[in-house]
Amino acid sequence: MALAAARLRTADLRVTAPRMAVLVAVQESAGHLDADALRERAQRVTGRLSLQATYNVLRALTDAGLVRCTLIPGHPARYETERHDNHHHFVCRRCGTIRDVVCALGTAPCMDPQLPEEYDTQEAAVTFWGLCPDCRTDAQAP
């Protein structure tokens, strides 16, 4: 909690109980939870927290660069600790498992888009789709 408060202050965010609780929930998860799952965890500390309040907190944390929000078509927004590593995601088409994929070429943005030089590209988001090992095994079973 003390660490979460320090991180909020460093990011110039006012320290509030919901912000601390949601930030800790994101940090303690293995990553890629949606707002509802984070709300459930944060509520163990703060007491009742509405989904809208949770989204507001997540927006503030994301804008401040503490949390990374990933939008994957067909899924609710997922949140994880922002590590500024520009990693990508693999999504299993069958079970929806999301796992991190290390940025292939190192420096962000890791793609060189074909755009006029007036465009300032700051980020590249790549989503790989396929089957996770468990679902592959299931798919091959008779």
Ligand SMILES: [Zn+2]
């Ligand atoms: Zn799967």
Ligand SMILES: [Zn+2]
């Ligand atoms: Zn990730």
